[in-house]
Amino acid sequence: GESVGLHLPTLSVQEGDNSIINCAYSNSASDYFIWYKQESGKGPQFIIDIRSNMDKRQGQRVTVLLNKTVKHLSLQIAATQPGDSAVYFCAETYTNAGKSTFGDGTTLTVKP
Amino acid sequence: DGGITQSPKYLFRKEGQNVTLSCEQNLNHDAMYWYRQDPGQGLRLIYYSQIVNDFQKGDIAEGYSVSREKKESFPLTVTSAQKNPTAFYLCASSIGGYAYGYTFGSGTRLTVV
Numbered sequence: 001g002e003s004v005g006l007h008l009p010t011l012s013v014q015e016g017d018n019s020i021i022n023c024a025y026s027n028s029a030s031d032y033f034i035w036y037k038q039e040s041g042k043g044p045q046f047i048i049d050i051r052s053n054m055d056k057r058q059g060q061r062v063t064v065l066l067n068k069t070v071k072h073l074s075l076q077i078a079a080t081q082p083g084d085s086a087v088y089f090c091a092e093t094y095t096n097a098g099k100s101t102f103g104d105g106t107t108l109t110v111k112p
Numbered sequence: 113d114g115g116i117t118q119s120p121k122y123l124f125r126k127e128g129q130n131v132t133l134s135c136e137q138n139l140n141h142d143a144m145y146w147y148r149q150d151p152g153q154g155l156r157l158i159y160y161s162q163i164v165n166d167f168q169k170g171d172i173a174e175g176y177s178v179s180r181e182k183k184e185s186f187p188l189t190v191t192s193a194q195k196n197p198t199a200f201y202l203c204a205s206s207i208g209g210y211a212y213g214y215t216f217g218s219g220t221r222l223t224v225v
Contacts, residue, residue, distance in 0.1 A: 009152075034213045043118075043202050043216030044155075089154060098162050099145065099170065100214065104154040 012109045019077040021106045023090035026071065030092035034100065035064060035075045038087045047075070047088075077108075085110045114139045118203050118217035124225050125190070125197065133188045133220045135203035141215070142208035144186035148172060149200040149219075158201075161186055162208060190222065198224050 013019050025033070031052035036044035050057045050064045050073075057064050063076040073090050087107050091100040116137040125131045135144065143162045147155040157170030161180040175194025180186055186205075190197045200221050204214035 036213075036216075041219070043204075043218050044214075045216070046213040049213055098143070098168065099157055099160050101157075102147075102155040 008106055009104065010107045010109070012111060013080050015080060015082060015110050015112050017080055019075075019080045019084070019108060019110075021075045021077075021088050021108065023073040023075075023103050024071060025073060025090070025092045025103075027092060027094065027101075028068075028071065029094045031095065032093050033064070033066060033073050034091045034093075035062075035073075036089045036091065036102075037084075038089065038105070040086075044089060080108075080110050082110045082112060084108060116203060116205050116215050116217040118201075118220050120220060121218065123220055123222045125222060127224060128192045130189055130191050131222065133190070133201055133203075133222070135186045135188065135217060136184055137186075137205045137215070138184060139205055139215060140183070141205035142183070143206045144180065145204040145206075145214065146170075146176070146178065146186070146188045147202045147204065149202060155202065158188065197222055 034049045035047040037047050038044040048059045048062050048064050050066050061078045065074045087105045089102050089105045091102045093100040119134045145160040146158040149155050156172050158176050159167055159178040161167035164183050167178050167180050177189045200219050202219050203217040206212045206214050
């Protein structure tokens with residue numbers, strides 16, 4: 001069935017460094033992808049999305065890269081700050097799916 | 113401010129009891145969703161609804177029930193048939209269609225005592 005997997009369950013970086021969080025997806029029919037950030041005890045928040053007709057999309061300090069050939073998605077966070085510490089999930093969906101499938105998440109810890 | 117509200121934030125249930133978790137949104141979103149999150153794990157879909165008076169089972173619907181009588185509301189009942197209900201429950205909504213992200217509520221933490 002569908003699944004979205006993340007390469008690393010945890011990631012620790014120094015404040016100011018760049019972070020890269022990876023996600024592998026298995027459904028080749030998926031054509032819309034989203035990254036969410038979840039802080040402790042809260043609901044996930046939308047960070048950035050990308051459609052399958054794009055390879056890269058940039059936001060404020062974040063960039064999402066999509067490699068459809070190997071079904072891989074990544075989230076890059078520039079100049080990581082303590083406030084970026086959270087769990088990051090990728091999610092995938094496709095036309096008429098009616099719902100998204102979430103990966104297991106990567107816990108990002110930013111060391112001062 | 114538009115948003116999605118879940119209540120209560122914390123809920124304690126005795127074994128054998130049914131409990132209902134509330135989810136209300138004023139975003140005028142067509143679609144609503146319930147996810148379950150266990151410690152250190154991802155989100156698993158319980159039920160979703162793309163339109164009023166219609167809903168579909170997700171991956172882990174057993175032991176849960178929902179209704180969608182109003183566009184704004186999508187309550188989730190955790191029944192006594194759910195053998196391991198202790199978890200963090202998240203409600204979400206979206207505009208509808210597939211290429212839109214979700215807006216999540218702040219969650220309800222349910223504990224069986």
